[in-house]
Amino acid sequence: MIPTTDQLDRLARRLALPERAPDEAFVARIRLARSAAELVGEAERSRREQLVIEISGGGALLLAASQLGQIGEQAAHLLAPLATSLGGLALFGLAAAMMLFTLAGDRESLA
Amino acid sequence: MADLSQQADEALAAAAARGQGAAFEILVRRHERVVRGFLTRLAGAGRADDLAQETFLTAWTKASAFSGEGRYKGWLMRIAWRSFLMDSRGRSRRLPEHKGAGETPEQADRSDAERDLIVEDALARLKPEDRAAVVLCLVLGHSHGEAAQILDMPLGTLKTRVARGSAKLLELLGDEDDSDD
Numbered sequence: 001m002i003p004t005t006d007q008l009d010r011l012a013r014r015l016a017l018p019e020r021a022p023d024e025a026f027v028a029r030i031r032l033a034r035s036a037a038e039l040v041g042e043a044e045r046s047r048r049e050q051l052v053i054e055i056s057g058g059g060a061l062l063l064a065a066s067q068l069g070q071i072g073e074q075a076a077h078l079l080a081p082l083a084t085s086l087g088g089l090a091l092f093g094l095a096a097a098m099m100l101f102t103l104a105g106d107r108e109s110l111a
Numbered sequence: 112m113a114d115l116s117q118q119a120d121e122a123l124a125a126a127a128a129r130g131q132g133a134a135f136e137i138l139v140r141r142h143e144r145v146v147r148g149f150l151t152r153l154a155g156a157g158r159a160d161d162l163a164q165e166t167f168l169t170a171w172t173k174a175s176a177f178s179g180e181g182r183y184k185g186w187l188m189r190i191a192w193r194s195f196l197m198d199s200r201g202r203s204r205r206l207p208e209h210k211g212a213g214e215t216p217e218q219a220d221r222s223d224a225e226r227d228l229i230v231e232d233a234l235a236r237l238k239p240e241d242r243a244a245v246v247l248c249l250v251l252g253h254s255h256g257e258a259a260q261i262l263d264m265p266l267g268t269l270k271t272r273v274a275r276g277s278a279k280l281l282e283l284l285g286d287e288d289d290s291d292d
Contacts, residue, residue, distance in 0.1 A: 007277075007281055010286065011249060011280055014230060015152065017144065022144065030164060
């Protein structure tokens with residue numbers, strides 16, 4: 001069945017939306033919803049910023065640790081040939097000399 | 112500064128895209144009746160206001176996406192239609208929406224509220240696309256071309272849906288003029 005124009009007009013009248021003034025309560029509802037959405041957006045932004053700061057801090061700590069490790073490794077590379085070229089007795093003597101030197105320094109400072 | 116309430120939708124939409132909340136509020140005041148009416152006819156009174164709120168929030172957050180081509184109202188209706196579709200898809204996964212096609216809407220008493228319920232019930236028996244096509248063209252006065260753009264369907268399909276939906280509504284509601292005017 002194909003509806004006639006008259007039938008469609010009558011149907012349109014039955015389905016018509018009632019005329020009314022703007023609903024200020026709904027306008028206020030949208031205003032509040034917008035504010036709430038903006039607050040949620042701001043909270044998410046600040047959470048993201050905090051996360052970036054924490055990740056950067058973690059990265060900086062890792063970098064510092066790796067640099068310290070490298071320095072330690074370099075020091076070990078320098079000392080290792082010395083340790084192998086000197087005998088055990090010589091190393092013991094060196095350590096004892098350093099200890100005596102430190103103790104002497106402590107006494108002087110106390111006096 | 113010029114009175115915002117006197118400005119055209121497109122100027123207000125451009126101001127809203129720049130973050131001017133006051134301009135957007137005028138657009139809400141201007142179009143809420145039609146958007147809520149469209150969604151009431153599509154989704155029923157219970158869901159219409161929540162969907163309308165979602166529609167306006169999307170229009171606010173994506174204000175810069177309105178290119179100025181076509182009417183602002185049409186752009187809003189497109190957002191409303193998509194909000195309705197998304198919501199319906201979510202709902203159809205949770206519970207069946209369509210009522211039995213065998214029942215006919217009650218037509219005994221004709222108070223305004225009951226008449227609204229009868230109309231709502233009859234509309235609920237149409238497929239969502241047919242319902243939207245009928246409401247846009249017959250109730251809100253959009254041209255077939257505009258409605259096809261809003262619903263994102265070919266013009267021929269839109270016309271078929273309007274004809275099929277109207278015929279089905281006439282069958283369900285009866286062809287009598289019970290409006291008060």
